[in-house]
Amino acid sequence: MADTMERVQRIIVDRLGVDSSEVTKEASIKDDLGADSLDVMDMILELEDEFSMEISDEEAEKINTVGDIVNYIESRS
Amino acid sequence: MSKRVVITGLGVLSPVGNDLPTFWNNLINGKSGVGPVTQFDASDYPTRIAAEVKDFDPHKYLDRREARRMDRFVQFAVSASKDALKHAGLEMDREDPDRVGVYIGSGIGGLKTWEDEHKKLLEKGPRRVSPFFIPMMIANMAAGQVSITTGAKGPSSAAISACATGTHSIGDAAKIIQRGDADVMIAGGTEATITPMAFAGFCANQAMSRRNDEPEKASRPFDRERDGFVMGEGAGILILESLEHARARGAEIIAEVAGYGMSGDAHHLTAPAPEGEGAARAMKRALNDAGLNSEDVGYINAHGTSTDFNDKFETMAIKTVFGDHAYKLAVSSTKSMTGHLLGAAGGVEAIATALALKEGILPPTINYEHPDPDCDLDYVPNEARRVKVSAALSNSLGFGGHNATIALKAFDGTE
Numbered sequence: 433m434a435d436t437m438e439r440v441q442r443i444i445v446d447r448l449g450v451d452s453s454e455v456t457k458e459a460s461i462k463d464d465l466g467a468d469s470l471d472v473m474d475m476i477l478e479l480e481d482e483f484s485m486e487i488s489d490e491e492a493e494k495i496n497t498v499g500d501i502v503n504y505i506e507s508r509s
Numbered sequence: 510m511s512k513r514v515v516i517t518g519l520g521v522l523s524p525v526g527n528d529l530p531t532f533w534n535n536l537i538n539g540k541s542g543v544g545p546v547t548q549f550d551a552s553d554y555p556t557r558i559a560a561e562v563k564d565f566d567p568h569k570y571l572d573r574r575e576a577r578r579m580d581r582f583v584q585f586a587v588s589a590s591k592d593a594l595k596h597a598g599l600e601m602d603r604e605d606p607d608r609v610g611v612y613i614g615s616g617i618g619g620l621k622t623w624e625d626e627h628k629k630l631l632e633k634g635p636r637r638v639s640p641f642f643i644p645m646m647i648a649n650m651a652a653g654q655v656s657i658t659t660g661a662k663g664p665s666s667a668a669i670s671a672c673a674t675g676t677h678s679i680g681d682a683a684k685i686i687q688r689g690d691a692d693v694m695i696a697g698g699t700e701a702t703i704t705p706m707a708f709a710g711f712c713a714n715q716a717m718s719r720r721n722d723e724p725e726k727a728s729r730p731f732d733r734e735r736d737g738f739v740m741g742e743g744a745g746i747l748i749l750e751s752l753e754h755a756r757a758r759g760a761e762i763i764a765e766v767a768g769y770g771m772s773g774d775a776h777h778l779t780a781p782a783p784e785g786e787g788a789a790r791a792m793k794r795a796l797n798d799a800g801l802n803s804e805d806v807g808y809i810n811a812h813g814t815s816t817d818f819n820d821k822f823e824t825m826a827i828k829t830v831f832g833d834h835a836y837k838l839a840v841s842s843t844k845s846m847t848g849h850l851l852g853a854a855g856g857v858e859a860i861a862t863a864l865a866l867k868e869g870i871l872p873p874t875i876n877y878e879h880p881d882p883d884c885d886l887d888y889v890p891n892e893a894r895r896v897k898v899s900a901a902l903s904n905s906l907g908f909g910g911h912n913a914t915i916a917l918k919a920f921d922g923t924e
Contacts, residue, residue: 447574447577449573471574474639
């Protein structure tokens, strides 16, 4: 199985149509990768399916960068 | 004084072609776009045929993120709008965006999105429904996304009147230009409902042809053996402009939108009013609005769905309006080839009508084999006809008793 970062990267590339090289841990999902709030909510649903977990709205609101997602998922697994 | 409105660009995605030249060539060569349903497993349905858009690639027009956020009916509308703007040679960065508007409707909207998300709701619960569900499904979003993707900031709206949607959109858009509220309107209809629920619903209405063994012969408007419509999909988008705006930028003018008429049947959910009296009133209003005499009209692109009632009553309506002249003018239904594009029908058929005027060729009604005593007009049977016509009507008649007619005139540039 690919590591967490690769799996997150794949979902972001697919949803936002960005190049995988842009999806670094430091990249801001909204400011750097061009997502709006609908994209973020949609990606959260996809991540929940991919990692078989539930991400609460409160936790979702704290997510800013790609690294935030990876760290959150790894802290839960 | 009210402005004259002309057509300067056409964009089409249809079951008989994904670009304008292919669409027109297939229409005048009598090619059917009907085949077995491929978009879902229709084996349990009494109707298993449709006129699908083939090999549509949204990524030719949209990046991945944009395409993901649109239902198929919106992808069609945005793609056809981009083609229409290109055909018109209209560059948005040279226009005042506030003077360019959008008027694009859909009869049903994002039904596929609705079905997919409803399945998620039932199987996984409300938390799993996509945040894009509503903005992808609502039927006005074709107009919304065309405004977003082209930068048009003028009047922006959508007609939703079942199978009359496309014609209402074009007629209403022309009026917006005529009264001076915009110089340019991107107008037409779009539809993509080859889905399990739409098929189940229309099968329950017993409205669709069950000629599954001969798909290409299933849509046979005005033929005695007709047994219902064939569902189509696609988009037909026109660039409408005030004559002065078109002239100022040196645009090629395809035809003039001379008049628009609409009416309501006040009769029944699905059946047309007796003798097509509602359709007749819409045609009369369009003629009056255009200042045309009935003898001026040489061609009618009929609603002609291939259902028993529509074709019979529309024929009666034409006879009511035109009297003896009804037998002299030509009537054809391009739905014999494209199937019935529901809310997109009026868009695609306005394009066919505009090209018939410009090229001097009337597209035929194919599959016309058995004359019906109730349908006794000249339906341009099976072969296109080369004849110069100066004025034409395009009719659209929708469930709910919505009737809409636009009158187009050939434009020779001498006026």
